[in-house]
Amino acid sequence: MPHIQQLDSHVADLIAAGEVVERPASVVKELMENAIDAGADKLTVEIQHGGMALIRVTDNGCGIAPEEAATAFLRHATSKLRTEYDLEAIGTLGFRGEALAAISAVSRVELLTRTQAHELGCALSLEGGVVVSQEEAGCPLGTTMVVQDLFYNTPARLKFMKKDSAEGAACFAMVQRVALSHPEVGVKFLRDGKQELLTPGDGQLKSALYAVLGRDMALGFTPVKGSGEDMSVTGFVSLPTCCRGSRGYQHFFVNGRYVKSRTMMAALEEAYANQKMVGKFPGCVLHLTTRLNAVDVNVHPTKQEVKFGSDKKVFDAVYYAVKSTLEADRTRPSAVAESPAPRLIPKQAVDTVTPNQTTLPLRDTAATRTAAPYVPPAVSRPAARPAAVSVP
Structure with a gap:
């Protein structure tokens, strides 16, 4: 009988990552939801080779404090829950604190973030869930998350990935759903350097509908x-x-x-x-x-x-x-029962022959062009009565 033992922490992280990170579209979803929870109203998503080589999500949210940057990548580390009673009324998109830990466990991650209270931001690098470096860096307010070489350390998952076109289409569909769920957020999507989506972020669902589905579909x-x-x-x-x-x-x-x-x-x-x-x-x-x-x-x-x-x-x-x-x-057309229309009485035929028209024109055919012209028959008249001859 095999002995029961606790799994290595790295293996446990890979198993947990498999529940959250199924494909590149899963990474895009988790990072966009974190950005929206951070109060961002501008989002830029960029992918390369279907998201397998690169996923970059940039937002203008509240950012992460430098002393909390590394903690954010630990399992069950979150700023959205405090007690068990918070689970009864969840108002944020993310809450379990597993997204960043799962993503970093199966990829190479670079984080660049700054809060309003700090003049300098923080640059953090991780590989396989392990922190490689952390240092100060100048950056704008918000967060930029770069995910590279997805599933580089899990070949069992890597071999089930589809073509770049299919994985990229799945990422695009995920970005469209997020754009429709939050029309107040302006979303830009770039695939291999080409812009494929841009929503105005004016808070009107109709505007997001036009941008995502197109004018002809939205009408x-x-x-x-x-x-x-x-x-x-x-x-x-x-x-x-x-x-x-x-x-x-x-x-x-x-x-x-x-x-x-x-x-x-x-x-x-x-x-x-x-x-x-x-x-x-x-x-x-x-x-x-x-x-x-x-x-x-x-x-x-x-x-x-x-x-x-x-x-x-x-x-x-x-x-x-x-x-x-x-x-x-x-x-939309509708069928309405109506009373039958009254029976129409045909009008009398009207003679269209003009007073000066005596004959109807013949059809211009080969027979009429070769036939001799029509000559009406001569009218027989009675012979003139001879003059009376006087007899002497």
Whole structure:
């Protein structure tokens, strides 16, 4: 029988990293959420080779104090929780203190950060979760996180990565979701030196929708606004005539967090019953706002699945908000029963022959061009009566 022993700390960190960091898109998600929690309103995300070679996230948030920079990369180190009671009402995107520790365990990380209270910032380098160097550095207010050579020390995970184009597309999709979840944050995305996304960050969801989905796609969406018991629903849904062939354009957010919710998806599609073509799915950008203690976000390592206190309340709130919007839409065609139109009596034919027209023109055909001209027959007249001859 094999003996039970405690795993080495490095192996334990690699296992924990596998739960949080699945691919480069996971790193982008965690770093962007940390930046938003830090109060940033400007975000720049840059990747190279699908994020496997380089991921750089720059923000203008509050930054990290120099004496706390190394502590931030320890497991379960966080500034967002203090007691067990804080778990009952989580209002931040990150809270467990595992993101930075998991990322640094499977990559080479460089941190450059400065707070408002310090004239000089801090430059920190880590490799495999171990601090290599830390020194003062001049830098702007905020934080820049550089992640290089992802999974360089975990070949078992590295061999399951897809092509750079596929991993880059996953990173781009993650950036789009974050941009839609927080329209008050201006987001810029660069892939291999080329800018692919820029949102204005004016706080208007419609502006973020135009930037992310494009003008042609956004014109097929209509605004939604509704409320239920202790919750509200806002956002945009596609018109029944603009539904797509997949659910790729369905985006659900709960208290500013992107989630995959079967309850919200079922409520959305139920509202479109008998209004869309078979095999088509509606698109949406729906924000559900509810009490913090009415939703549990600590049920999945990636925090993309949540548990509601009452699924029925969530279903009703989404269903009736979308349903009322579709019923109020006057642009879609509708079948209305009307009384039959009165029978029309045909008008009398009108003679179009003019007074000076005596014959109808013949069709210009080969037969008419070669035939002899028509000569009317001579009219027979009675012979003249002979003159009377007088007899002498």
